[in-house]
Amino acid sequence: MADRVCVGAIAGAFGVRGEVRLKSFCAEPADIASYGPLTTEDGARSFEVTLTRPVTSGFAARLSGVPTKEAADALRGTRLYAPREALPGLPDDEFYHADLLGLTALDTGGKTLGKVAAVLNHGAGDILELRGPGLKGSVLVPFTRAVVPTVDLASGRVIIDPPEGLLD
Structure with missing residues (x-):
């Protein structure tokens, strides 16, 4: 998977002529x-992929080899x-989410906190989900x-300076 990056997802059919509703994960959709x-x-x-028009939350698109609504x-x-x-x-301070997954998370003292399990974005900025044996479940950073x-x-690592109380 290191040689490929997820750039979108198919949300289903759009109309009755084989178009799909396509969600783009690209900075420029x-x-x-x-x-x-x-x-x-x-x-x-x-x-x-041929984009046909913008629609709510994405694009209507034609995909080669998808001729019908059922397909x-x-x-x-x-x-x-x-x-x-x-x-x-990308510039030095930007990263593809795929590159962050699996990185070891260390605190500023060098103690291993866990690994980056997911990169989430719910509209207010990116959040790293950390999982590890020393953590109580997942921690969102x-x-x-x-x-x-850093x-x-x-x-293969990130350095985390957690706000007080985040990892308690």
Whole structure:
């Protein structure tokens, strides 16, 4: 999966002529159609994407090989992946969510807190979900420079300076 990044998901059929409702996870939502053929998570299917119009929470789109409403409905919930080399490079202080998953989280004293299990965004900014044996369940950490001052992809770790009481 390191060579592919999830860029969108199919929310179901749109209309009766084989179009799908497509949710884009890209910073520029319309860019989802410019990353070449998109593949399913298992790589078994590949689709050329043609956006037809914006709709609520995404786009109506045509996917190659999806001619009917029934075929579009069958793809509901399918995540679409683009090859990493097709995606634009990022500035030093930006990261693809896929790159953060699995990183070891350490506190500023070097103590292992757990691993990044998910990157969430509910509208107010990114949040890292940490899981580990020393934590009581999952811990949600704001992904800000103040709380996560260091992201070291080469070493596979993030340094977290948690606000007081966050890990208690």
